Amino acid sequence: MTAEELHALISAGLPCDHLEVAGDGRHWDALIVSSAFEGKRLIQRHQRVYATLGERMHTDEVHALSMKTFTPAEWANAQNH
Template sequence: MNAEQLQALIAAGLPCDHIEVTGDGRHWSAVIVSPAFEGKRAIQRHQAVYATLGQRMHTDEVHALSMKTLTPAEWAAQG
């Protein structure tokens, strides 16, 4: 698994206005901006991302994923 593959998996499962994925092949960090996060708490947003990855979260493909999940308005407010 590489960053581009992980990014594509997330983007295929969520409508994303912006997504950045970095990592070393096992430990990942992502910034995900999606209108699907509107009205959802952080845990619900993370669960939505985990759902796009399915069983990969339970294997060595994605050992750890740190996420910053934002709505488009939250992203715009950060500049």
């Protein structure tokens, strides 16, 4: 799995206003900004991303994924501070 492949998988399954992915092929960090996170708690946001990745989360393709998830408004607010 490459960063580009993981980026494509997330963006194909989730409408993203902003998406950054970095990692070493097994351990990944993702910053995801999506309107799909509106009204969702942190655990629900992460579950949505996990659902998008499906079985890849249960194999060595994505061993670990650390996420920062924002709604567009939260992201805009974070950028101004």
